[in-house]
Amino acid sequence: MPTQVQDKLAAIINEIDRTGHANIMRLTVLKKWFEHPRRLRAFGLWVAERAANRGEGVTGEAAALFEQARALLTERPLSEPMPGWTAAEVLHRRLVAFQNTHRHQQWGPVRIIRNWDLLLVEQGLDLYLGQKRTPTDGYRLAADDCQHYDPRFGTNLNGPSRERLVALLGFVATVEAREGE
Secondary structure, three states, X not given: OOOHHHHHHHHHHHXXXXXXXXXXXXXXXXXXXXXXXXXXXXXXXXXXXXXXXXXXXXXXXXXXXXXXXXXXXXXXXXXOOOOOHHHHHHHHHHHHHHOOEEEEEOOEEEEEOOOHHHHHHHHHHHHHOOOOOOHHHHHHHHHHHHOEEEOOOEEEEEOOHHHHHHHHHHHHHHHHHHHHO
């Protein structure tokens, strides 16, 4: 039986189908959901795995980071259900160093992001390693993963966001089903 969070995520997907977009703030429903123990770590790992698999067509250091991320997050043996802690920390440090350029604007320093999917792997590892621990951190990662820029709607949830929202709904349903066992 779908929960309230599942129903609300489905409503966001339906709104995108009807109107072409939805306000990204509607994902705040996840904050309450992330209050349950262990959901943040599992979500961070799930986002990092998915982002690591999207790194096609990059070259140089970014390609090496995607390769390392895939090896750690998606290519481990079934006997290891979770990535190794030390290897995850090493990868996280490399990801932070790779995108550690800042440009000073009049309102303060701005971090320059060269590859969005590598940032998602980094942020997912933040949750997995416990460096970010609040439900708000989980919501922010979900928003960063699902958002898509479209000049008509800005950075919001729109057509290309739909697939990621469907996957998020599936993740929520799977986690809740496992907790109910």
